[in-house]
Amino acid sequence: MCGICGCGQEHPDSTGKFKPVTGHVHPVLSTGHHHPPLDNARLVQVEQDLLSKNNAYAAQNRRFFQDDNIFVLNLVSSPGAGKTTLLVETIKRLKSRFPIAVIEGDQQTEHDADKIRATGIPALQINTGRACHLDAQGIGHAVVQLAVQPNSLLVIENVGNLVCPSSFDLGEAHKIVVLSVTEGDDKPLKYPDMFHAADVMVLNKIDLLPYVDFDVQRCLDFARQVNPNLQVIQLSATKGDNLGEWTDWLLANV
Numbered sequence: 093m094c095g096i097c098g099c100g101q102e103h104p105d106s107t108g109k110f111k112p113v114t115g116h117v118h119p120v121l122s123t124g125h126h127h128p129p130l131d132n133a134r135l136v137q138v139e140q141d142l143l144s145k146n147n148a149y150a151a152q153n154r155r156f157f158q159d160d161n162i163f164v165l166n167l168v169s170s171p172g173a174g175k176t177t178l179l180v181e182t183i184k185r186l187k188s189r190f191p192i193a194v195i196e197g198d199q200q201t202e203h204d205a206d207k208i209r210a211t212g213i214p215a216l217q218i219n220t221g222r223a224c225h226l227d228a229q230g231i232g233h234a235v236v237q238l239a240v241q242p243n244s245l246l247v248i249e250n251v252g253n254l255v256c257p258s259s260f261d262l263g264e265a266h267k268i269v270v271l272s273v274t275e276g277d278d279k280p281l282k283y284p285d286m287f288h289a290a291d292v293m294v295l296n297k298i299d300l301l302p303y304v305d306f307d308v309q310r311c312l313d314f315a316r317q318v319n320p321n322l323q324v325i326q327l328s329a330t331k332g333d334n335l336g337e338w339t340d341w342l343l344a345n346v
């Protein structure tokens with residue numbers, strides 16, 4: 093059912109097949125059936141309805157996570173910042189301490205879920221098609237499908253971009269924004285909503301600092317301008333530099 097214009101149809105994906113909509117697709121982006129034009133007031137109303145519906149599902153997820161003592165992180169970043177690499181290295185170091193499960197969000201492919209499963213822990217891939225973020229209802233279904241255990245860590249890797257995932261609460265305990273030094277030190281100012289929504293910023297790929305024009309202090313100043321309470325952990329997921337600070341944070345919070 094299309095939640096945007098109430099036309100009663102599901103949105104087809106790019107191949108023309110109808111897929112279960114795990115995120116949402118705005119009418120301007122959809123193909124296959126014709127939406128009436130939306131005026132601005134109606135568009136605002138529709139977006140408010142979508143967000144409040146998502147918030148209701150997120151609250152339901154959060155209650156479930158609290159009841160079962162499941163600690164949930166929502167990893168957000170631009171594509172390629174190193175979310176999956178960080179996750180794989182984290183799992184290797186912590187999987188003997190408590191059960192871990194992962195939900196992967198990407199527009200297409202099972203690549204990231206395959207990388208997580210190779211570490212020996214359960215992972216479920218959600219393909220969002222044209223949608224640019226995961227939503228709370230999809231997470232609720234995935235948690236049931238994965239049979240996430242009580243007293244465990246659940247990590248959600250969101251679809252890679254610094255815009256859409258900031259508005260959609262999934263019921264997580266914390267959003268963790270991963271920024272890599274190859275992306276430029278001004279990103280916290282350019283995408284303030286994301287850095288405002290996060291509790292921790294992982295500054296990744298510090299092994300590349302000698303080769304890129306990235307001013308760490310400038311980046312931290314911008315990030316704290318947007319979110320004075322943001323905790324920052326600088327590390328290299330591939331080289332392992334300072335990964336201990338990240339796993340210590342997890343162990344202290346889980």
Ligand SMILES: Nc1nc2c(ncn2[C@@H]2O[C@H](COP(=O)(O)OP(=O)(O)O)[C@@H](O)[C@H]2O)c(=O)[nH]1
Nearest residue numbers: 171172173174175176177296297328329330331
């Ligand atoms: N040099 C360097 N490369 C990294 C680091 N972390 C990730 N990468 C590389 O960055 C690329 C994207 O990583 P990936 O984990 O897939 O990013 P994701 O899209 O955010 O999940 C891969 O080629 C990784 O090997 C790091 O700390 N240092």
Ligand SMILES: [Mg+2]
Nearest residue numbers: 175176204249
């Ligand atoms: Mg990834």
